[in-house]
Amino acid sequence: DAKTTQPPSMDCAEGRAANLPCNHSTISGNEYVYWYRQIHSQGPQYIIHGLKNNETNEMASLIITEDRKSSTLILPHATLRDTAVYYCIVLPQTGANNLFFGTGTRLTVIP
């Protein structure tokens, strides 16, 4: 079962920040928030993950609310190559860890 809710689609102008929200109101204390993306006809790509603190890497930033019930993935300067379906996934760090991708958010970066 999906434990996350994401908008089905979003548009973003090239060069602007893309902010992709995710609701995970039933997240457990031992579950991390993971973000993956899938560019058309390719395998999914890991982007970033976090537990409760904000995280940043070379691809994106992840902002998790204090109550951990929602998060936002930020692509600071979206390019056309960022057009993809973005998946927010919550999982514990032990046990069966098959990824449940849900429907994700289709981000379209507009020139």
Added chain:
Amino acid sequence: EAGVTQSPTHLIKTRGQQVTLRCSPISGHTSVYWYQQALGLGLQFLLWYDEGEERNRGNFPPRFSGRQFPNYSSELNVNALELEDSALYLCASRKTGLAGGPSYNEQFFGPGTRLTVL
């Protein structure tokens, strides 16, 4: 470092036939996952292998099976193909021994095998 590789890239079969898909994980990764992405249905988990053993299985019939070899490569076998088996089959790998750690769910995906059943 080479990524996850899958073969073949594309495959066309007819109903009732059998197919074998192959996956080579990233060097040093011992866990292999298989996912099915049928058109319009999103990614569905199929199988998880770790250290040569099947660890978890998704909601698929027994005609979907696989194995993992001593070198950690893996095969996915589908018997008695049906039209609805047409899909992109994705393999992913992960380092083992990360239970409890933040990278436990970081999976690296291959490019997939696109299977068409006629």
